[in-house]
Structures are given as C-alpha cells and as structure tokens.
Amino acid sequence: MEAFLSPKDSARFIAESSQDVLVEEEGVRKVAEALFDKVSAKEFSLAGWKSLHELNPQAVSDDAVNWVFLADTLNFSFWSEHEDCKCLVKYRGKMYSGYWSLCAAINRALDDGIPITSAAYYATMTLEQVRHVFRSDTDVPMPLIEERHRILKETGTILLEKFGGSFVTCVKMSEKSAQKLLRIVVENFPSYRDEATFKGKKVSFYKRAQILVADTWSSLEGKGDGCFSDISSLTIFADYRIPQVLVHLGAMRYSDELMRKLREGVMFHSGDQQEVEIRGCSIWCCGLICDHLLELYKKKGQNMSERINAVLLDYYLWDYARDHREDMKEIPIHRVRCIYY
Ligand SMILES: Nc1nc2c(c(CN[C@H]3C=C[C@H](O)[C@@H]3O)cn2[C@@H]2O[C@H](COP(=O)(O)O)[C@@H](O)[C@H]2O)c(=O)[nH]1
Numbered sequence: 610m611e612a613f614l615s616p617k618d619s620a621r622f623i624a625e626s627s628q629d630v631l632v633e634e635e636g637v638r639k640v641a642e643a644l645f646d647k648v649s650a651k652e653f654s655l656a657g658w659k660s661l662h663e664l665n666p667q668a669v670s671d672d673a674v675n676w677v678f679l680a681d682t683l684n685f686s687f688w689s690e691h692e693d694c695k696c697l698v699k700y701r702g703k704m705y706s707g708y709w710s711l712c713a714a715i716n717r718a719l720d721d722g723i724p725i726t727s728a729a730y731y732a733t734m735t736l737e738q739v740r741h742v743f744r745s746d747t748d749v750p751m752p753l754i755e756e757r758h759r760i761l762k763e764t765g766t767i768l769l770e771k772f773g774g775s776f777v778t779c780v781k782m783s784e785k786s787a788q789k790l791l792r793i794v795v796e797n798f799p800s801y802r803d804e805a806t807f808k809g810k811k812v813s814f815y816k817r818a819q820i821l822v823a824d825t826w827s828s829l830e831g832k833g834d835g836c837f838s839d840i841s842s843l844t845i846f847a848d849y850r851i852p853q854v855l856v857h858l859g860a861m862r863y864s865d866e867l868m869r870k871l872r873e874g875v876m877f878h879s880g881d882q883q884e885v886e887i888r889g890c891s892i893w894c895c896g897l898i899c900d901h902l903l904e905l906y907k908k909k910g911q912n913m914s915e916r917i918n919a920v921l922l923d924y925y926l927w928d929y930a931r932d933h934r935e936d937m938k939e940i941p942i943h944r945v946r947c948i949y950y
Pocket of ligand 1: 657658662665684685686687688706707708709820845846847848849850851923924927928931950
C-alpha cells in the first residue's frame with residue numbers, strides 16, 4: 610500500500626498546486642521581520658508552555674505526561690456556531706472557552722477526585738460519565754461528546770493493552786526521537802490518523818499527533834526522555850486558528866470564492882480540496898516563516914536553530930490568535946466538525 614507523504618512533504622505538494630489558498634512571499638517576509646525581536650520573549654519559548662498557561666501541568670512527572678496524552682487525545686473541534694453562545698467551563702473562579710474549556714474540565718475532574726487521566730478509568734467510562742466530566746457551565750455542551758466518549762474508550766483500551774496504561778511507555782520507546790514518537794502514536798492510535806487524499810496523492814497533517822509530541826516535549830521541559838534531538842522536524846499543527854492568523858497577518862490569502870464561503874459559514878468536510886489547501890498551505894507558510902527568521906539571524910552571525918522551530922512559532926501564533934480575537938473577526942475560521950483538529 611502506498612505510504613502517506615509526511616506533513617512537510619504534504620504541505621509542499623499542496624502549496625505547489627493550491628488553487629484557493631495562496632502563500633504570500635512578501636507577507637511571509639514581513640511576518641518574519643515582525644517576529645524578529647519576539648524570539649527572545651517568553652511567548653516564543655519552551656518555558657512559556659507552563660509559565661503562560663496556568664491550566665497546563667507544572668510538574669515534570671508521569672502524571673503530567675498522561676495529562677498531556679488525555680488532553681491531546683481530545684484536542685479537537687471546540688468552535689461554536691455563534692460566538693456569544695458557546696461551551697464554557699468554570700474552574701477556580703475563572704471561565705474558560707475553546708481548548709481551555711477542555712483543560713479546565715480535566716482539572717475540575719481531578720480536583721473532584723475523578724482519575725480522568727488514568728487509562729484504567731477513561732477506557733471504561735459510560736457516556737453519562739463523559740458528559741458529566743466535560744459538562745459545560747452554559748447550556749451549550751462541548752461539541753462531539755459522543756465521539757469523545759468513543760475515542761476515550763478506544764485509546765484507553767489500546768494504552769492499557771499495548772503500553773501498560775501509560776503514555777510514558779511510548780515516550781521511552783521513542784528513544785528521544787520526535788519522529789519515532791509520532792510514528793508510534795499514528796501506528797497505534799487510530800483517532801490520530803489525520804490523513805487525506807489530494808489530487809491523487811496520500812497526504813498527512815497529523816495535527817494532534819504532532820502537538821502531542823510537542824506538548825510532551827514542553828511538559829518534560831525538553832529534558833530527560835523529552836530531550837527530542839529532532840524536535841525541529843515537526844511542522845506547525847494545522848488547526849482552525851493558525852490559518853486565520855496567517856491570513857490576518859498577510860502571510861496567506863484566500864480566493865474571493867473561498868472567502869465568500871467562509872463568510873457565509875459554509876461547513877467543510879475533513880478532506881475537502883479547499884480544506885486540505887487551507888491546512889497544507891498553513892503548514893508550508895509557517896515553514897517559510899521559520900526559514901526566513903533563521904536567515905535573518907544568520908545574517909547577524911547568530912545560529913538560532915535551538916530557539917526557532919515550528920513548534921515554538923506555532924505556540925506563539927496560536928496564543929497571539931487567542932489574544933487578538935477582536936482584531937481578527939474579519940477573517941472567518943473554516944468550519945469542520947471532525948476529530949482531527
Ligand atoms: N496550532 C495549534 N492548535 C491548537 C493549539 C492548542 C492548545 N495549545 C496550547 C497548549 C500549550 C500551548 O502553549 C498552547 O497555548 C489547541 N489547538 C487547536 O486550536 C483549536 C481550538 O482553538 P480555540 O477554539 O480558539 O480554543 C482546536 O483546533 C485545537 O485543536 C496550539 O497550541 N496550536
């Protein structure tokens with residue numbers, strides 16, 4: 610059976626023949642220049658994963674790694690039909706939305722004595738128990754709750770049967786290689802197989818698998834079993850926020866026809882040509898921004914390959930998108946209900 614192209618090779622192939630999404634070279638250059646001074650900021654650092662996000666586990670521990678595995682197994686599809694009518698989770702007096710509503714629900718369960726990050730528990734949860742743990746504090750439930758239940762059962766059972774119930778086993782098997790861990794995840798956990806066919810070729814994005822490797826790296830602070838020698842080989846994580854911010858910043862552009870569909874709130878399906886073009890061009894665009902940033906520093910005699918990679922660029926742009934919702938409201942997200950992002 611023909612193998613899937615890697616996310617990086619998929620992105621190159623998609624960007625080369627994309628019809629409705631364009632990577633703007635001039636825009637890429639401008640974004641790289643604008644980020645030049647940001648690279649040394651905490652928002653562009655590995656430490657930012659903990660210091661900027663109170664819901665992320667702060668310890669370096671097996672429990673933290675299993676927290677990350679649970680969160681990234683369910684890290685998909687939080688967008689709501691109406692911005693003012695969405696799932697919110699209240700945790701320690703603060704309301705959280707989107708991805709952070711998932712993290713708040715996980716931490717709320719742990720505080721209530723529910724061992725939600727233990728595979729032995731989540732592999733056998735009933736749908737009612739899943740609804741309770743991930744309940745919203747508004748009357749809008751978290752999207753795709755039935756799918757989340759199915760995936761918890763499937764993923765928890767595999768982790769118990771093949772890896773002793775702990776994602777730490779997978780991390781140790783990866784022998785400090787991000788690509789090896791990525792392969793272990795995609796080969797063993799079906800819900801992470803974020804793949805498509807584009808113009809006759811088998812392409813991959815592996816958004817949740819790649820962010821799982823990245824969040825594991827961050828949680829372990831890039832040390833010990835998390836000292837991945839090839840962390841820079843990962844791409845950004847093709848979700849629905851990164852494309853929005855790239856278009857907002859002028860590094861990427863949609864055709865008039867695609868922009869019209871996005872503005873009308875048209876629903877796309879995972880694997881549609883325009884959806885694949887949005888995701889593939891986002892990955893390719895961010896790879897060019899990274900290359901340009903490294904080049905700018907190289908011209909100043911500085912090798913920044915330890916400080917600039919797609920993971921840190923992604924985290925920075927995703928957090929930027931979070932903090933600039935209002936400024937970006939003219940650029941609609943592309944709407945897909947799927948388990949991949
Ligand atoms: N590319 C990229 N996509 C990311 C993340 C994260 C969470 N990462 C945090 C954890 C540590 C880092 O420091 C980040 O702060 C979630 N997502 C995706 O976004 C969407 C949710 O968006 P909204 O509805 O606005 O919450 C959904 O597809 C989800 O899968 C990321 O980092 N990069």
